[in-house]
Amino acid sequence: MGEKKCPTCGKWSSWTNNIHESCDHCGASLGGKDLEYHLIREKEAKANHEKWIFFIKETDSPFVKNSKIVGNFFYTIYMAIITFIVWLIAMMPG
Numbered sequence: 001m002g003e004k005k006c007p008t009c010g011k012w013s014s015w016t017n018n019i020h021e022s023c024d025h026c027g028a029s030l031g032g033k034d035l036e037y038h039l040i041r042e043k044e045a046k047a048n049h050e051k052w053i054f055f056i057k058e059t060d061s062p063f064v065k066n067s068k069i070v071g072n073f074f075y076t077i078y079m080a081i082i083t084f085i086v087w088l089i090a091m092m093p094g
């Protein structure tokens with residue numbers, strides 16, 4: 001258990017190192033800039049993830065979902081082969 005100075009009202013509020021906790025006095029988020037940054041990073045990570053070509057969305061039709069699962073599978077195999085070839089080249093003598 002600790003205390004954190006509220007970035008909004010400036011009073012000290014009890015804080016358990018949880019970035020999502022709010023101030024005892026004014027109810028504002030205690031995370032302040034840290035929380036903003038944290039949320040932005042989370043959003044970016046999510047956006048990057050959804051840009052992935054085989055990302056399966058809830059709104060996809062069953063056909064699209066299956067195509068993506070198959071695509072993802074072959075992509076994984078493809079990457080494994082590439083990794084193996086790179087490893088083989090690295091292992092080659094001289």
Ligand SMILES: [Zn+2]
Nearest residue numbers: 006009023026
């Ligand atoms: Zn406050």
